Amino acid sequence: ELKVEQNPLFLSMQEGKNYTIYCNYSTTSDRLYWYRQDPGKSLESLFVLLSNGAVKQEGRLMASLDTKARLSTLHITAAVHDLSATYFCAVEKGTYKYIFGTGTRLKVLA
């Protein structure tokens, strides 16, 4: 059974600091997705990582995928308050089926 674990589950950080969120999964997969969810809102797609070594960057967020280690990271650079949200990774199992991580609730303090 494919399991997807994120850590930390909760993260409180100061503005301007850097931090990394980790997404580990238990079986082979070549596709991984990161989503953002604001309180009371739906999920917004951030990154699609389709192969080993893939790296994507958007603003202060950078995501990478290591399929051999079954690990993806979401790195936050110089955090700002607007990044406060819950971040989910999702791993594709077989074709079309996705298993979501438990989410990382990020709070950036001014």
Add this chain to the structure above:
Amino acid sequence: GAGVSQSPSNKVTEKGKDVELRCDPISGHTALYWYRQRLGQGLEFLIYFQGNSAPDKSGLPSDRFSAERTGESVSTLTIQRTQQEDSAVYLCASSDSGGASYEQYFGPGTRLTVT
């Protein structure tokens, strides 16, 4: 362009009643998913539709849950004899299986409260 829409946005129902939730996917998207998200938790896969193929119902938690999809368009998720543990946000997503990635686009969700 139009995104995924869901209705109603909120639904309060009494225990034991049936409810029907609706999802309109992005036009042309052949894949459609239903997920459940309990308060403060991650997404739980419920069911997946792909074109005219038989749906993957492996995530439905009990036989009180069922879903239908009309061709490659609207889908309805029905919960019969609702229980309090059914209270959650139900999210629908669609994707273009013909694309390079199978990125999902989510609707705003339906918040179901069973009293």
